[in-house]
Amino acid sequence: MNDMWMNRLSEYLDGELDNTERTALEAHLATCGECYATLGELRQVVAQAKQLEDTPPATDLWSGIATQIRRGSVVDRPVRRDRRRFSLTIPQLLAASIALVLLSSGGAYMALRPGTSKVTPQLTASRQRGIGTVATWTGPTDAAIADLQATLTENERRLDTTTVRIVRQNLAIIDRAIAEARIALQKDPGNAYLNLHLADTMRRKVELLRRVNDIAAQS
Amino acid sequence: MPRQVLEDTLTADSIAADTALAASGDATAFERLYRTHVARVHTLVRRMLDADEADDVTQDVFIRAWQKLSTFRGESAFGTWLHRLAVNVVLARRKSVGVERGRFINDAEPLDDVSGKPITPELSLDFEEALARLPEGARQVFVLHDVEGYRHDEIARMLGVVPGTSKSQLHHARMALRRHLDR
Numbered sequence: 339m340n341d342m343w344m345n346r347l348s349e350y351l352d353g354e355l356d357n358t359e360r361t362a363l364e365a366h367l368a369t370c371g372e373c374y375a376t377l378g379e380l381r382q383v384v385a386q387a388k389q390l391e392d393t394p395p396a397t398d399l400w401s402g403i404a405t406q407i408r409r410g411s412v413v414d415r416p417v418r419r420d421r422r423r424f425s426l427t428i429p430q431l432l433a434a435s436i437a438l439v440l441l442s443s444g445g446a447y448m449a450l451r452p453g454t455s456k457v458t459p460q461l462t463a464s465r466q467r468g469i470g471t472v473a474t475w476t477g478p479t480d481a482a483i484a485d486l487q488a489t490l491t492e493n494e495r496r497l498d499t500t501t502v503r504i505v506r507q508n509l510a511i512i513d514r515a516i517a518e519a520r521i522a523l524q525k526d527p528g529n530a531y532l533n534l535h536l537a538d539t540m541r542r543k544v545e546l547l548r549r550v551n552d553i554a555a556q557s
Numbered sequence: 558m559p560r561q562v563l564e565d566t567l568t569a570d571s572i573a574a575d576t577a578l579a580a581s582g583d584a585t586a587f588e589r590l591y592r593t594h595v596a597r598v599h600t601l602v603r604r605m606l607d608a609d610e611a612d613d614v615t616q617d618v619f620i621r622a623w624q625k626l627s628t629f630r631g632e633s634a635f636g637t638w639l640h641r642l643a644v645n646v647v648l649a650r651r652k653s654v655g656v657e658r659g660r661f662i663n664d665a666e667p668l669d670d671v672s673g674k675p676i677t678p679e680l681s682l683d684f685e686e687a688l689a690r691l692p693e694g695a696r697q698v699f700v701l702h703d704v705e706g707y708r709h710d711e712i713a714r715m716l717g718v719v720p721g722t723s724k725s726q727l728h729h730a731r732m733a734l735r736r737h738l739d740r
Binding site (some may be wrong): 346347349350354376379382383384386387388390391392393394395399400402403404406407408427443482530533534537539540541544 | 570571573574575577578581584587588591592595596597599600611615617619622623684685687699703704709719721724727732734735738
């Protein structure tokens with residue numbers, strides 16, 4: 339065994355040797371069975387490391403985290419001292435009215451959900467705390483929603499007419515809310531509240547479409 | 558749009574939306590983020606530290622994430638940001654429990670604990686168990702490099718060592734683990 343080369347095998351494997359060293363080590367590998375075999379085993383170790391899987395904790399840790407963030411929410415969360423006096427602009431008033439529409443239309447959404455979900459619609463004043471944070475939420479969600487809606491069109495015949503009617507009514511309300519939020523954002527693109535509101539409304543639409551498609555698929 | 562691409566898009570957008578909501582103080586959105594990422598964070602912590610510390614440190618990671626969410630600018634994915642935060646919490650923990658640099662550099666000898674060829678299948682360790690029994694320095698470099706994909710210069714900066722030490726520890730770790738490959 340040549341210890342000098344044996345100790346360089348990982349660097350060779352990772353492509354970290356310069357040309358001269360790599361050539362010399364390859365020449366050594368051609369004559370040293372032990373280094374050649376070890377190199378093969380190291381390759382397997384690297385491959386096995388990439389296949390290791392993540393496993394969740396044995397116990398749910400959320401309750402402890404929730405307790406801590408509730409306890410520390412006032413003192414630990416950064417609070418913007420320089421925030422201007424709170425007042426609603428016209429777009430914000432518009433968004434607030436949309437929120438009320440969405441909340442009042444939540445009945446059908448809730449009725450479609452089997453059991454209790456962790457996704458709890460809540461447009462509460464607490465979100466105002468982070469109003470200085472501008473959401474950078476973008477993405478091809480429209481295309482994704484279009485696909486889900488196409489699937490829903492195919493699935494609608496599996497649902498009873500009352501459900502279809504309620505779902506369509508709620509989708510129309512959500513679409514109106516999305517459209518109005520986008521119009522408001524065109525006037526005030528940096529408005530954190532509106533960005534968050536649009537993100538939340540689109541997420542609700544995705545969740546509703548998914549839920550209805552799941553129900554249709556199971557019926 | 559292919560179904561998998563659609564699912565990935567929706568998942569990424571959903572996480573981005575939840576991140577924005579959580580940053581504004583929505584604990585329900587933050588719980589969804591927790592449930593999406595807890596396995597990855599807990600596994601990283603468990604591999605980098607002792608298993609009996611994993612629950613506490615994982616909770617600490619998420620509490621710090623909640624506190625620091627307002628600094629998340631969206632330049633990277635939330636998962637990447639959280640992962641880096643978890644690494645930093647682990648490394649801070651390592652320092653706070655007195656695992657000083659000298660021990661990190663000089664802990665190659667205990668590799669003998671896991672380097673013997675298993676005599677019988679019953680005595681063999683599985684790969685995760687063998688990884689857990691590596692000396693701390695070698696284990697952390699192996700996890701950061703071979704499992705998590707960090708480069709030696711990044712690892713060296715994080716651990717406060719020179720890149721050569723990181724390379725050396727990685728080689729020691731691999732040499733020990735090759736005897737415990739799942740065949």
